[in-house]
Amino acid sequence: MQSALPAGSLPRRTPKRVLPGFNITLGFTLFYLSVIVLIPLSALFFKTFTLTWAQFASAVSSPRVVASYQLTFGASFLAALVNAVFGLLLAWVLVRYQFPGKKLVDALVDLPFALPTAVAGISLTALLASNGWVGSLLEPYGISLAFNRNGVVIALIFIGLPFVVRTVQPVLEDAEKELEEAAACLGASRWQTFRHVIFPTIAPALLTGFAMAFARAIGEYGSVIFIAGNMPMVSEITPLIIIGKLEQYDYAGATAVAVVMLGFSFVMLLVINALQAWQRKRAGASS
Amino acid sequence: MSSPSHTVRRARAGTTEPAWVKWTLIGVALAFVFLFLLLPLAAVFTEALRKGVPAFLEAFQEPDAWSAIRLTLITAAIAVPLNLVFGVAAAWAIAKYEFRGKAFLTTLVDLPFSVSPVVAGLIYVLMFGAHGWFGPWLQAHDVKIIFAVPGIVLATIFVTFPFIARELIPLMQAQGTEEEQAAQVLGASGWQTFWHVTLPNIKWGLIYGVILCNARAMGEFGAVSVVSGHIRGQTNTMPLHVEILYNEYQSVAAFAVASLLALLALVTLVIKSFVEWQFDRLEKAAAALPPEPVPQSVPV
Numbered sequence: 333m334q335s336a337l338p339a340g341s342l343p344r345r346t347p348k349r350v351l352p353g354f355n356i357t358l359g360f361t362l363f364y365l366s367v368i369v370l371i372p373l374s375a376l377f378f379k380t381f382t383l384t385w386a387q388f389a390s391a392v393s394s395p396r397v398v399a400s401y402q403l404t405f406g407a408s409f410l411a412a413l414v415n416a417v418f419g420l421l422l423a424w425v426l427v428r429y430q431f432p433g434k435k436l437v438d439a440l441v442d443l444p445f446a447l448p449t450a451v452a453g454i455s456l457t458a459l460l461a462s463n464g465w466v467g468s469l470l471e472p473y474g475i476s477l478a479f480n481r482n483g484v485v486i487a488l489i490f491i492g493l494p495f496v497v498r499t500v501q502p503v504l505e506d507a508e509k510e511l512e513e514a515a516a517c518l519g520a521s522r523w524q525t526f527r528h529v530i531f532p533t534i535a536p537a538l539l540t541g542f543a544m545a546f547a548r549a550i551g552e553y554g555s556v557i558f559i560a561g562n563m564p565m566v567s568e569i570t571p572l573i574i575i576g577k578l579e580q581y582d583y584a585g586a587t588a589v590a591v592v593m594l595g596f597s598f599v600m601l602l603v604i605n606a607l608q609a610w611q612r613k614r615a616g617a618s619s
Numbered sequence: 620m621s622s623p624s625h626t627v628r629r630a631r632a633g634t635t636e637p638a639w640v641k642w643t644l645i646g647v648a649l650a651f652v653f654l655f656l657l658l659p660l661a662a663v664f665t666e667a668l669r670k671g672v673p674a675f676l677e678a679f680q681e682p683d684a685w686s687a688i689r690l691t692l693i694t695a696a697i698a699v700p701l702n703l704v705f706g707v708a709a710a711w712a713i714a715k716y717e718f719r720g721k722a723f724l725t726t727l728v729d730l731p732f733s734v735s736p737v738v739a740g741l742i743y744v745l746m747f748g749a750h751g752w753f754g755p756w757l758q759a760h761d762v763k764i765i766f767a768v769p770g771i772v773l774a775t776i777f778v779t780f781p782f783i784a785r786e787l788i789p790l791m792q793a794q795g796t797e798e799e800q801a802a803q804v805l806g807a808s809g810w811q812t813f814w815h816v817t818l819p820n821i822k823w824g825l826i827y828g829v830i831l832c833n834a835r836a837m838g839e840f841g842a843v844s845v846v847s848g849h850i851r852g853q854t855n856t857m858p859l860h861v862e863i864l865y866n867e868y869q870s871v872a873a874f875a876v877a878s879l880l881a882l883l884a885l886v887t888l889v890i891k892s893f894v895e896w897q898f899d900r901l902e903k904a905a906a907a908l909p910p911e912p913v914p915q916s917v918p919v
Binding site for chain 1: 634635636637640641644645647648649651652654655656657658659660662663666701704705708709711712713715716718724726727728729730731733734735736737738741742743744745746748750751752773776777780796799800803808809812813831834835837838839840841844845857858859861862865870873874877880881883884885887888889891892
């Protein structure tokens with residue numbers, strides 16, 4: 333009877349969880365996640381609840397703040413669009429062609445991930461200012477790329493550059509050449525093959541990369557503030573509005589704008605998750 | 620013998636572009652890389668050396684520069700190991716077991732990536748600042764978190780939170796639990812299983828996550844800027860020191876310190892490329908072993 337008891341309880345313990353450490357690793361994960369991320373983030377919402385609705389509305393919809401939304405969203409969208417086009421081109425060139433220096437270019441694509449944003453900011457500013465390498469070339473034509481909205485877009489292109497390349501690249505590598513051969517055999521031109529065979533395969537990855545670059549650009553601060561000129565109503569990004577309010581000890585106002593940004597972050601996180609699920613489904617269906 | 624190779628060449632012609640298209644695309648791509656990546660990188664070093672090596676070295680004579688370097692190293696030395704332990708624990712729980720809410724937990728782990736660095740700094744001000752939740756209590760007990768080193772470390776941990784976990788989760792999921800189960804059956808303890816079976820398998824993914832985490836920890840600007848208070852010689856990290864010098868029109872000194880950070884980025888890229896090369900090698904070796912090679916996706 334004594335030995336029958338543990339034997340009887342054995343089948344219940346065996347399924348799945350034979351490896352030890354589930355409780356401690358999950359427990360630690362939840363603890364650390366709560367302390368570092370969830371509780372501090374909830375502080376943001378509790379602080380917002382101390383505002384009346386009118387206070388909140390006026391903080392997030394004053395003309396200066398609205399102008400910053402327009403700049404932040406507009407510039408981020410433009411930058412992500414440029415990154416989608418050139419990211420796709422770079423991914424294509426890196427996967428499909430051989431050329432000298434290819435390995436170097438491939439490694440260099442990740443530079444914006446590795447280079448601190450403040451360094452990128454001052455470096456781009458030095459290049460594009462009227463006495464810089466690029467700025468001095470453009471000045472005679474009346475083109476100014478620093479200390480205005482153009483500068484914001486350029487900084488955001490820099491920091492979002494790797495996203496599209498790194499999401500499209502693996503999908504292009506896995507794409508089946510047989511489909512392209514079949515299209516060519518059926519008389520499709522190379523452009524038709526690209527539009528109707530290759531592009532649909534990489535579209536989910538391209539959109540994912542676009543969404544990631546866009547989301548990253550919305551929150552970006554370090555690289556932009558050096559090059560933007562930061563003129564209120566003209567070239568002031570939303571994260572800088574938060575900093576400005578904090579410096580005036582307007583914690584409630586800063587929190588209100590931050591909640592708007594955080595809400596947008598949540599939406600983008602859901603969008604990116606949905607896009608990745610779509611991409612996995614695509615990949616699963618084609619293989 | 621000649622006819623199959625002939626058909627192969629014909630088939631390839633239908634799936635490649637004309638040479639002029641190919642070289643135009645390569646040219647445009649390289650021009651983009653030159654303008655947006657190479658030029659900014661080169662500008663850091665040329666601006667730093669514009670007035671010669673002595674002026675460059677002068678930037679490091681300043682005690683404030685050294686205290687900024689020290690603080691950056693201390694911050695990374697605390698943030699990276701903590702996120703490393705978390706990353707391994709989270710990946711173990713998520714990859715090795717099935718439980719309800721797993722997908723949601725994975726999304727939460729990624730959450731800090733989508734939060735603006737400025738918002739990341741702000742939430743700690745709301746928690747620990749003078750007017751924050753714990754502000755009065757901290758003041759009464761003479762503990763400083765905001766405008767002090769602990770706040771900088773906390774903000775850095777937040778922004779680098781997902782780096783190691785998100786490298787390890789897909790890698791450990793792909794590897795499954797068979798090897799660990801075998802070790803368990805052979806009588807290994809949980810710790811022995813992890814140390815001798817799991818760790819060697821995830822070694823490269825771990826290094827990959829750690830170097831990316833470290834690069835971001837040392838280079839973080841926005842979040843740290845909110846909580847630091849910019850006290851020279853005390854709460855300035857290297858990126859904040861660069862900002863102060865730049866705003867004081869000490870361009871050469873700013874770029875000199877920035878060039879150290881750019882070097883860190885280059886070293887990060889070199890190690891990253893090396894690790895990717897190791898991944899490739901292991902994958903090819905694994906693909907060569909079984910009779911039918913099933914290439915697995917690169918865990919990037």
